[in-house]
Amino acid sequence: MATALGLLLTGGLGSQIQNQPDDAQWVMPAKNFASTRFSTLSEINTANVKNLALKWSFSTGLDKGHEAAPLVVNNTMYIVTPWPNTLFALDLTRPGPAVKWTYQPNPSRSAKGVACCDVVNRGAAYFNGRVFYNTLDMNTVAVDAVTGKEVWKTSLGTIRQGESMTMAPLVVKGKVIVGNSGGEMGVRGWLAGLDAETGKISWRAYTAGPDTDVLIGPNFKPFYPMDQGKDLGLKSWPPDMWRIGGGSAWSWISYDPELDLIYYGTANASPWNADQRPGDNKWSSTLFARRPETGEAIWAYQLNPHDDHDYDGVNENILLDLNINGRLRKVLAHPDRNARMYIMDRATGEVLSAETYAHQNTSEGVDLKTGRLKTVPSKSTGFKTVRDICPAAPGGKDWQPSSYSPRTGLIYLPHNKLCKEFEGRQANYIAGTPYLGATVRMYAGPGNYRGQVSAWDPVKAKTVWSINERFPAWSGTVVTAGDVLFYGTMDGWFKAVDARTGTQLWQFKTASGVISQPVTYRGPDGKQYVAVVDGVGGWSGAIVSGGLNPKDGTGALGFVNAMSDLPRYSPKGGTLYVFALP
Amino acid sequence: MSSRFLRVATFAACLLALACKREERDFRPQPARLSLTAPSEAQGDLVPANTPANTVTSPVRGGNPYEGVAWGISEGQFLFDSYNCSGCHARGAGGMGPPLIKDKWIYGVEPEKLFETIAKGRPDGMPAWGSKVPEYQIWQLVTYVRSMNGLEPKSATPVRSDHLQQSLRERPLQ
Numbered sequence: 001m002a003t004a005l006g007l008l009l010t011g012g013l014g015s016q017i018q019n020q021p022d023d024a025q026w027v028m029p030a031k032n033f034a035s036t037r038f039s040t041l042s043e044i045n046t047a048n049v050k051n052l053a054l055k056w057s058f059s060t061g062l063d064k065g066h067e068a069a070p071l072v073v074n075n076t077m078y079i080v081t082p083w084p085n086t087l088f089a090l091d092l093t094r095p096g097p098a099v100k101w102t103y104q105p106n107p108s109r110s111a112k113g114v115a116c117c118d119v120v121n122r123g124a125a126y127f128n129g130r131v132f133y134n135t136l137d138m139n140t141v142a143v144d145a146v147t148g149k150e151v152w153k154t155s156l157g158t159i160r161q162g163e164s165m166t167m168a169p170l171v172v173k174g175k176v177i178v179g180n181s182g183g184e185m186g187v188r189g190w191l192a193g194l195d196a197e198t199g200k201i202s203w204r205a206y207t208a209g210p211d212t213d214v215l216i217g218p219n220f221k222p223f224y225p226m227d228q229g230k231d232l233g234l235k236s237w238p239p240d241m242w243r244i245g246g247g248s249a250w251s252w253i254s255y256d257p258e259l260d261l262i263y264y265g266t267a268n269a270s271p272w273n274a275d276q277r278p279g280d281n282k283w284s285s286t287l288f289a290r291r292p293e294t295g296e297a298i299w300a301y302q303l304n305p306h307d308d309h310d311y312d313g314v315n316e317n318i319l320l321d322l323n324i325n326g327r328l329r330k331v332l333a334h335p336d337r338n339a340r341m342y343i344m345d346r347a348t349g350e351v352l353s354a355e356t357y358a359h360q361n362t363s364e365g366v367d368l369k370t371g372r373l374k375t376v377p378s379k380s381t382g383f384k385t386v387r388d389i390c391p392a393a394p395g396g397k398d399w400q401p402s403s404y405s406p407r408t409g410l411i412y413l414p415h416n417k418l419c420k421e422f423e424g425r426q427a428n429y430i431a432g433t434p435y436l437g438a439t440v441r442m443y444a445g446p447g448n449y450r451g452q453v454s455a456w457d458p459v460k461a462k463t464v465w466s467i468n469e470r471f472p473a474w475s476g477t478v479v480t481a482g483d484v485l486f487y488g489t490m491d492g493w494f495k496a497v498d499a500r501t502g503t504q505l506w507q508f509k510t511a512s513g514v515i516s517q518p519v520t521y522r523g524p525d526g527k528q529y530v531a532v533v534d535g536v537g538g539w540s541g542a543i544v545s546g547g548l549n550p551k552d553g554t555g556a557l558g559f560v561n562a563m564s565d566l567p568r569y570s571p572k573g574g575t576l577y578v579f580a581l582p
Numbered sequence: 583m584s585s586r587f588l589r590v591a592t593f594a595a596c597l598l599a600l601a602c603k604r605e606e607r608d609f610r611p612q613p614a615r616l617s618l619t620a621p622s623e624a625q626g627d628l629v630p631a632n633t634p635a636n637t638v639t640s641p642v643r644g645g646n647p648y649e650g651v652a653w654g655i656s657e658g659q660f661l662f663d664s665y666n667c668s669g670c671h672a673r674g675a676g677g678m679g680p681p682l683i684k685d686k687w688i689y690g691v692e693p694e695k696l697f698e699t700i701a702k703g704r705p706d707g708m709p710a711w712g713s714k715v716p717e718y719q720i721w722q723l724v725t726y727v728r729s730m731n732g733l734e735p736k737s738a739t740p741v742r743s744d745h746l747q748q749s750l751r752e753r754p755l756q
Binding site: 108109110111112113114115116117159160184385421422423425428430431432433434435436439440441542546547548549550551552553554555556557560 | 628629630631663664665666668669670672673674675676677678679680681683684705706707708709714745746
């Protein structure tokens with residue numbers, strides 16, 4: 001029976017990477033190494049989800065943007081808050097779960113001044129009895145999952161250089177892999193591997209600089225000539241500008257155990273004013289494949305050479321084995337900020353397709369021979385004013401992660417529909433302050449809605465269905481074997497839709513807007529639960545969490561202009577909600 | 583070309599140069615050049631508030647010399663970009679930093695209080711600029727910030743900002 005069920009769940013293709021084992025817990029934000037955010041739980045399904053009811057809730061007592069996914073391990077739920085980055089452990093074995101312990105890393109107050117986009121944190125990762133996460137003030141901590149005692153704390157940099165940390169680590173082969181934030185502050189971006197046992201830094205791979213710093217060696221084999229050559233991270237910049245060139249690694253990492261490669265993207269080049277940094281600015285806005293144990297680069301692909309629009313390459317990489325043009329390909333699916341969905345061979349870095357998933361006018365496609373993005377010259381920025389640029393700086397999609405269901409074969413994309421106007425001016429580098437050289441205002445794209453949740457077919461490279469949302473769809477999505485897709489909205493609706501059709505099946509009004517990552521798990525009573533944290537904020541919701549003044553639309557790097565009505569739809573405040581069938 | 587013409591031309595050029603010699607006024611002293619490429623040890627980084635490195639002692643001498651002075655406000659607006667204030671506070675809306683167009687001020691909007699906030703920094707992320715920005719420029723910044731809030735005379739406050747004007751297309755949704 002178990003085998004039959006297994007075959008049923010996997011369609012008889014158990015070796016495909018998207019068919020990950022599922023222990024009905026939630027031990028890392030992306031659910032599994034392939035980053036599918038797919039749960040095999042099916043008690044809640046399209047027929048009964050309409051009966052879903054709130055079982056309990058828990059307030060974090062904080063009013064900044066809550067972006068983290070709760071973790072569920074050994075009947076304990078772990079929640080990392082925005083600054084001051086408290087870690088709560090909740091005992092799920094008791095009705096109305098009580099706090100087992102809290103851990104306070106006491107990050108510096110000054111760190112709040114270098115966080116570009118609210119003082120968010122995107123979550124923790126569990127491995128071998130420990131919970132690992134990053135604090136805003138540049139520390140990675142390991143906390144004993146049972147006692148809540150700090151095991152180690154490693155400092156990885158300084159806020160005086162404008163660095164901060166907001167991403168969720170990924171633990172692979174005993175290495176805790178973390179990266180910095182600060183592409184708006186002229187930081188030097190990097191990704192590092194720490195020993196999970198001791199916290200000692202094993203390796204650090206810089207985004208820019210000489211090959212030795214980028215951990216590029218003899219095994220580095222980029223697919224396209226544009227990414228081949230010595231010291232490109234040095235030569236593709238004006239002298240020394242790579243030292244303050246951004247390219248931080250503030251978002252998601254995936255892992256393929258068979259190829260033994262981790263995948264992640266680097267952020268925008270600094271400063272935003274691209275005329276100040278002639279060249280391709282490698283390796284900003286680039287996808288990297290590296291060895292988890294050494295950090296050694298195996299391939300790289302620059303998504304947005306000489307980035308004009310703050311199109312970070314950091315969005316999630318979902319690892320899938322797909323039948324494309326009659327061949328089974330090991331691919332990664334990367335919905336980039338530039339509004340194109342890259343389907344790439346994850347062994348080699350070859351682009352198989354890069355079609356548009358969101359409204360855009362900045363590129364005409366990717367040249368599949370050279371791999372280079374064909375940008376629209378009239379939309380390139382610099383020391384000038386350019387209007388009607390779509391998508392705006394947060395991209396067709398920002399960090400908010402997609403999910404993939406092996407049952408439907410679809411990727412569920414929460415995304416944005418925003419355009420912008422851009423005025424470039426001289427950016428001055430002053431360590432620890434913004435390094436932008438731009439005045440921006442964003443606004444809703446055509447149709448006057450600012451977000452969408454879409455189902456994307458990665459084989460046919462096209463949208464299957466879409467749901468329009470008033471505000472940018474800034475929460476992650478999660479999809480289940482019950483064919484239910486869950487996501488939250490910035491106006492405070494937590495929704496369940498039919499994963500096959502996009503038909504809305506259920507919704508619940510949360511107190512504040514949702515910009516976090518929903519999860520689902522099996523509780524100690526054997527029932528399926530769905531959990532989500534509200535608490536609007538982040539870059540998109542800064543107008544609420546930061547109390548910004550809409551009289552000046554250039555606030556929050558231009559996002560305020562597009563969100564002046566958000567305060568009417570969502571107050572501040574972070575609360576966890578847990579749902580189950582009655 | 584004849585040598586006579588050359589002589590006349592040279593004489594005329596000298597005369598012109600002399601005529602152009604004017605009294606030297608330091609309208610816009612060059613802002614302290616902070617490290618423009620890599621952060622340099624010698625110049626030092628900005629420091630968070632309340633750290634020993636923040637050595638500003640006497641921030642206020644004789645009040646704000648630019649109160650009600652249009653030129654001071656205009657210079658303040660220029661410096662507000664040069665020192666990257668606009669990166670955090672936008673043009674008053676705020677972002678990484680709090681809004682500067684508002685009614686409630688934690689540390690006060692009086693010129694002396696604003697001076698202290700800029701010079702010494704504040705604990706939630708405002709760095710201490712006292713060792714980086716000359717005192718007269720801090721006063722110009724103070725005057726500009728006050729002008730955003732209508733606290734400087736209307737006659738001295740520019741009616742429009744130096745920057746990107748809002749087009750019809752990007753009017754906020756209501």
